[in-house]
Amino acid sequence: MVRAGVTPERLVLAGAELADEIGFDAVTVSALARQFGVKVPSLYSHVRNSQDLKTRITLLALAELADRAAEALAGRAGKDALTALGDTYRDYAREHPGRYAAARRRLDPQTAAAGAGPRHSRMTRAILRGYDLGETDQTHAVRLIGSTFHGYISLELAGAFDHSSPDAQRSWTRIMDGLDALLRNWPAEETA
Amino acid sequence: MVRAGVTPERLVLAGAELADEIGFDAVTVSALARQFGVKVPSLYSHVRNSQDLKTRITLLALAELADRAAEALAGRAGKDALTALGDTYRDYAREHPGRYAAARRRLDPQTAAAGAGPRHSRMTRAILRGYDLGETDQTHAVRLIGSTFHGYISLELAGAFDHSSPDAQRSWTRIMDGLDALLRNWPAEETA
DNA sequence: GGCAACAGCCTAAACCCTTTAGGAAGCCGG
């Protein structure tokens, strides 16, 4: 018997690559077994089940993305940082659509807290140091930024902007301008 | 033989209801056959395949959502309209998470153009009549609004804001304030 | 070096979902 040399790490990495090629949803234990030239049940020694495999790919993607973001943010502040973070997410999504889809998957709180999710929150919050927002408004702003980035990217990735002008790049830039303007000019709480 | 009285319409409606209960991804031809007390292959007389079924549920959800939005927008303008549209999407998503997930599914351009998708675009654009934006900036703004609404809703639905304060409602309101402020104060194109 | 234990891989098998083929029975129009 030839020993294919499967390990959880190699499995997860291959799963991530496969996700980029054929889509995250199409990454199955069976497909992965084929990749490794191994029978399906063999993989169950390395991974608990299909769910477990997908969760690990999610964690890989989140970590990769956080690493990239940290690098992009180094030495930047204000709009510069905002743009850098947005571009990091967007570029990653276009380079690695499968991994990005994996990253967007929701995890149970336990797992999420142990992964790179919190790093992402902290980085977004760090950007807001360049703007003058109160504690509570910072949280609102973190949510706004996350929603807008991920909302835009998922629409763009889905091709929602493909067949209309202006092109997606132009809108992205202008939306960054807009977000920056909004953060510099955050409206006061309305006193009803 | 008792004739269960299956029709494509009843199938799609039951599929939509099932989606709200068990999640859109769990809506399968098999599950639906069980609901109707009918053998699985019987449904293939009414629906081409699983894909077709899901597409029809998507179209149903899009149409329902457009109807609600049209009603909510009647007689409103400016921030009032913006909030009404956002709340419509958000409320629908919370009432009908399965249908909302279905609505977010991408369709091929043919099918999309024939469905209620274009109505949604027109309604978002209509809201911008209350703001002073040029043609091109209107498009950017449509994309911003869509991204932010859907981004926020999907994060909220996924429970991303569950265990932190301030609550999701508060952030939503403040983000509406922010979007309104931004649209009233849309930054000029930067001339590099 | 020898061998026990373990790790990595396998076959067998059950279960679920999808989809096609082909048949029987209800219903409807001429």
Add this chain to the structure above:
DNA sequence: CCGGCTTCCTAAAGGGTTTAGGCTGTTGCC
């Protein structure tokens, strides 16, 4: 009233998931 269409059925193949249990390299300890 009966031929044909529609609705539903059984049979069967194909693919994914998962568990049980077996065989065999490999490792590490005496």
